[in-house]
């Protein structure tokens with residue numbers, strides 16, 4: 001691929017600063033997020049574009065620590081069990097997934113052990129959309145990015161958690177009250193971050209101008 005725009009940066013407006021400042025944050029302060037603020041951030045999610053203006057998203061929000069920990073433990077169990085059962089290239093995949101689930105950059109603390117999927121965040125948002133909808137995954141992705149950027153601009157941090165979709169296979173899924181016609185696509189964790197991760201270098205040789 002051509003590399004004509006490597007490292008070129010757009011002028012740093014407030015929006016652009018937020019885009020560049022957002023990180024996947026996996027360590028949170030023990031501080032609740034005001035409900036009104038959660039609602040405001042979700043409203044920014046609603047402003048995302050969606051195919052044919054379907055606005056297919058539904059949000060299921062957890063803020064109770066014991067409930068978050070229960071879902072976290074259940075999802076971790078389901079994810080690992082599924083991979084063990086599928087037997088794909090055996091242990092390699094299991095180790096990779098376990099490493100993904102048990103991401104402890106600051107050493108193992110009690111919080112992380114009790115909440116291996118949601119990293120002790122005080123807010124977990126499950127995003128669902130109608131089952132089988134062709135464009136829903138893209139719509140949810142756009143909605144999720146709006147949520148994460150709005151959160152950042154409000155002084156909050158986030159991390160998208162793909163493992164969140166395994167919630168459907170847990171025995172406590174019914175507690176979310178998601179109708180059978182919907183499918184959970186993603187979770188986003190949110191809270192006041194307690195780490196400042198370095199930026200992951202971006203791959204920049206991926207543009208080709210067709211002149």
Ligand SMILES: Cc1cc2nc3c(=O)[nH]c(=O)nc-3n(C[C@H](O)[C@H](O)[C@H](O)COP(=O)(O)O)c2cc1C
Nearest residue numbers: 022023024026100103159160161162163164197200
């Ligand atoms: C669809 C999606 C699913 C993800 N799932 C997880 C996850 O389950 N657990 C996790 O810790 N991070 C997850 N992440 C976060 C990525 O690891 C992170 O965005 C990536 O490493 C880039 O880092 P940055 O967001 O700080 O730029 C996910 C990100 C996306 C977009």
